[in-house]
Amino acid sequence: MKISEILNQKKPSLSFEVFPPKTTTAFDSVKAATEKIAELHPSFMSVTYGAGGGTSRYTIEIAKNIDKAHGVPTLAHLTCVSSTKDTVLDMISRLRDAGIENVMALRGDIPADVSGADKSLWTYHHATDLIREIKNSGADFCIGGACYPEIHPESSNQAEDIKYLCAKVEAGCDFLTTQMFFDNNLLYNFLYKIREAGITVPIIPGIMPITNANQLERAIKLSGCFIPQRFKSLVDRFGSDPLAMQEAGIIYATDQIIDLYANGITNVHVYSMNKPEVAEKIQSNLSYIIGK
Numbered sequence: 001m002k003i004s005e006i007l008n009q010k011k012p013s014l015s016f017e018v019f020p021p022k023t024t025t026a027f028d029s030v031k032a033a034t035e036k037i038a039e040l041h042p043s044f045m046s047v048t049y050g051a052g053g054g055t056s057r058y059t060i061e062i063a064k065n066i067d068k069a070h071g072v073p074t075l076a077h078l079t080c081v082s083s084t085k086d087t088v089l090d091m092i093s094r095l096r097d098a099g100i101e102n103v104m105a106l107r108g109d110i111p112a113d114v115s116g117a118d119k120s121l122w123t124y125h126h127a128t129d130l131i132r133e134i135k136n137s138g139a140d141f142c143i144g145g146a147c148y149p150e151i152h153p154e155s156s157n158q159a160e161d162i163k164y165l166c167a168k169v170e171a172g173c174d175f176l177t178t179q180m181f182f183d184n185n186l187l188y189n190f191l192y193k194i195r196e197a198g199i200t201v202p203i204i205p206g207i208m209p210i211t212n213a214n215q216l217e218r219a220i221k222l223s224g225c226f227i228p229q230r231f232k233s234l235v236d237r238f239g240s241d242p243l244a245m246q247e248a249g250i251i252y253a254t255d256q257i258i259d260l261y262a263n264g265i266t267n268v269h270v271y272s273m274n275k276p277e278v279a280e281k282i283q284s285n286l287s288y289i290i291g292k
């Protein structure tokens with residue numbers, strides 16, 4: 001099923017993100033965790049793709065398993081930076097052969113050690129280049145793209161970031177999923193600005209439940225997102241007690257999601273990080289709201 005059809009249903013729904021194993025030995029445990037999340041029958045599940053190889057080789061396998069074994073529509077991520085045209089075209093045909101209907105088209109992070117000379121040899125410099133490649137291939141995917149309520153760390157200002165986001169949507173994005181954020185007002189301000197810029201495709205807010213203090217540090221390092229004092233106090237108070245921190249993080253994320261639904265957002269994507277217990281608790285906290 002295409003994600004655009006799910007988004008058109010215009011009723012509150014919830015989706016989860018998982019990541020593929022980094023090693024062959026971790027494959028079975030990751031597969032089992034993703035299956036447990038699939039048993040919750042979320043509206044869809046996304047499977048990430050490691051930039052520059054790494055975890056990328058299992059993305060299709062995990063996504064296909066979720067779809068075929070559990071009937072949950074999947075969204076397979078695909079990055080393009082530093083990939084050759086042959087690799088990208090091969091991935092597009094493998095995704096199609098696996099029956100996957102939804103692709104999240106991403107640039108990926110630029111490797112730290114790359115030189116300007118290396119970059120000049122690349123075929124793909126931005127997610128927009130990948131979206132055009134997918135469209136040119138003739139494959140009929142529903143295509144998602146990433147967006148950043150607090151701007152992408154490489155952008156010098158929000159106007160520039162939104163200008164490139166408009167180009168990404170024009171290239172063929174059917175929906176956009178946001179980077180994590182911990183203050184919903186940042187999302188509402190962003191929505192106002194992108195709608196004003198003419199972007200009309202559905203926006204899926206991405207919510208990261210922070211269930212331990214180290215995870216928060218990683219999240220800030222990765223995205224540079226703003227942490228409200230209310231959330232900092234919670235980590236200060238419960239960060240050293242794993243179960244209390246997990247409970248508090250799930251409730252904070254649930255509170256953010258309820259506020260989003262209350263303000264007209266229909267689909268929320270949860271960065272569930274292969275944690276079935278977190279996905280299950282969030283979904284059950286919202287059972288009457290999403291009708292599950």
Ligand code: FAD
Pocket residue numbers: 047048049050051077078079105106107108109110125126127128145146147152153154155160161162164165168177178179180206
């Ligand atoms: P782009 O859309 O290409 O944007 C990157 C930067 O380039 C921005 O600053 C943008 O403003 C600028 N830009 C865009 N077009 C142009 C242009 N034509 N000229 C000049 N500047 C331009 N990473 C992974 O490795 N695997 C994943 O599975 C993964 N999933 C993600 C899912 C979501 C929802 C999000 C938000 C991020 C994800 N990432 C993933 C991280 C992502 O790869 C990084 O944030 C990466 O740095 C940017 O990817 P992008 O697709 O947003 O890039």
